[in-house]
Amino acid sequence: xxxxxxxxxxxxxxxxxxxxxxxxxxxxxxxxxxxxxxxxxxxxxxxxxxxxxxxxxxxxxxxxxxxxxxxxxxxxxxxxxxxxxxxxxxxxxxxxxxxxxxxxxxxxxxxxxxxxxxxxxxxxxxxxxxxxxxxxxxxxxxxxxxxxxxxxxxxxxxxxxxxxxxxxxxxxxxxxxxxxxxxxxxxxxxxxxxxxxxxxxxxxxxxxxxxxxxxxxxxxxxxxxxxxxxxxxxxxxxxxxxxxxxxxxxxxxxxxxxxxxxxxxxxxxxxxxxxxxxxxxxxxxxxxxxxxxxxxxxxxxxxxxxxxxxxxxxxxxxxxxxxxxxxxxxxxxxxxxxxxxxxxxxxxxxxxxxxxxxxxxxxxxxxxxxxxxxxxxxxxxxxxxxxxxxxxxxxxxxxxxxxxxxxxxxxxxxxxxxxxx
Numbered sequence: 192x193x194x195x196x197x198x199x200x201x202x203x204x205x206x207x208x209x210x211x212x213x214x215x216x217x218x219x220x221x222x223x224x225x226x227x228x229x230x231x232x233x234x235x236x237x238x239x240x241x242x243x244x245x246x247x248x249x250x251x252x253x254x255x256x257x258x259x260x261x262x263x264x265x266x267x268x269x270x271x272x273x274x275x276x277x278x279x280x281x282x283x284x285x286x287x288x289x290x291x292x293x294x295x296x297x298x299x300x301x302x303x304x305x306x307x308x309x310x311x312x313x314x315x316x317x318x319x320x321x322x323x324x325x326x327x328x329x330x331x332x333x334x335x336x337x338x339x340x341x342x343x344x345x346x347x348x349x350x351x352x353x354x355x356x357x358x359x360x361x362x363x364x365x366x367x368x369x370x371x372x373x374x375x376x377x378x379x380x381x382x383x384x385x386x387x388x389x390x391x392x393x394x395x396x397x398x399x400x401x402x403x404x405x406x407x408x409x410x411x412x413x414x415x416x417x418x419x420x421x422x423x424x425x426x427x428x429x430x431x432x433x434x435x436x437x438x439x440x441x442x443x444x445x446x447x448x449x450x451x452x453x454x455x456x457x458x459x460x461x462x463x464x465x466x467x468x469x470x471x472x473x474x475x476x477x478x479x480x481x482x483x484x485x486x487x488x489x490x491x492x493x494x495x496x497x498x499x500x501x502x503x504x505x506x507x508x509x510x511x512x513x514x515x516x517x518x519x520x521x522x523x524x525x526x527x528x529x530x531x532x533x534x535x536x537x538x539x540x541x542x543x544x545x546x547x548x549x550x551x552x553x554x555x556x557x558x559x560x561x562x563x564x565x566x567x568x569x570x571x572x573x574x575x576x577x578x579x580x581x582x583x584x585x586x587x588x589x590x591x592x593x594x595x596x597x598x599x600x601x602x603x604x605x606x607x608x609x610x611x612x
Contacts, residue, residue, distance in 0.1 A: 193443025292523025302433025375472030489520025
């Protein structure tokens with residue numbers, strides 16, 4: 192029986208000719224990732240192991256991005272713990288204030304993730320790197336500790352779902368609309384511990400930023416990972432960003448999938464996830480008249496250059512609705528600088544938005560955009576659980592940068608065509 196892309200990568204890293212669904216394997220790791228929230232727990236666990244150093248100082252990435260620059264004493268202590276560990280073990284890929292970015296945008300940009308890799312990260316959205324044809328998945332801090340110590344991790348080989356993307360999406364349809372449509376279709380547990388494998392002629396119309404967004408939110412459907420084929424665009428991205436060699440794996444023609452779905456991208460409309468689950472989706476023509484209090488454009492899901500360009504194209508020459516707060520967060524220092532040089536930050540500020548340094552901040556209710564009771568936010572982030580961005584009686588509406596920017600202008604949940612003719 193043939194193997195999927197994910198199964199082939201796992202087999203290679205386990206030193207096996209093949210693997211089958213449900214098989215327990217021990218795989219070699221190409222990268223172990225942690226941030227300022229999850230790393231301190233992993234570091235404490237590693238101290239208990241009494242191991243002598245890390246398995247490879249070049250294959251660990253520590254990114255301070257959630258509460259950075261530090262918002263309080265506790266976050267400062269966490270960062271100090273990670274900083275001292277990175278110094279003690281001479282960690283090559285340690286990113287602090289001034290160099291850091293939101294981890295899942297930063298690592299591909301730095302060339303640390305390439306096709307064929309096996310990557311674990313103590314953050315659920317580590318599945319982002321599947322956009323480049325890697326197997327990447329989130330793990331707990333204890334698994335991160337074991338990974339840093341041994342360079343290995345245990346996995347149960349996942350089964351897979353095939354998503355055949357066909358057709359060319361309309362102007363304002365982005366990767367966010369596609370993945371929200373899919374989650375709305377299969378539910379938040381529709382791909383539980385499964386590999387979400389994206390194929391089809393429609394992929395040619397998706398930018399790398401679109402693909403990162405789709406892979407990033409595989410976890411919101413319960414997926415173990417999301418993964419794309421390695422086409423010329425992915426190869427070009429890796430060759431521009433990385434000096435590491437990559438390995439291209441392709442699914443066998445007789446690979447088995449639990450389900451197969453075909454999605455006509457040309458038929459999609461801007462899609463929004465209503466509170467309090469990413470599966471609670473509506474198309475923009477179904478949302479009604481919904482007044483909002485805040486808009487957040489950023490995160491590991493939608494803080495890249497394409498996202499900022501789309502938002503800026505809608506906000507240019509227009510003003511944020513009176514009484515509305517708009518927060519724009521470039522995902523990395525490089526994206527921040529590129530956006531500044533392109534004049535995008537000027538557009539945001541002149542429209543009445545504020546621009547933050549890179550941070551996960553508001554996405555997880557950390558800081559830089561906490562919601563009060565009964566407030567509503569349109570956000571380009573990835574989760575809208577109860578209390579996710581602040582008060583338990585606040586509401587989060589997940590949307591694309593285009594919908595977020597249009598909503599910022601009208602003061603209510605709106606599609607870009609309501610603003611831009």
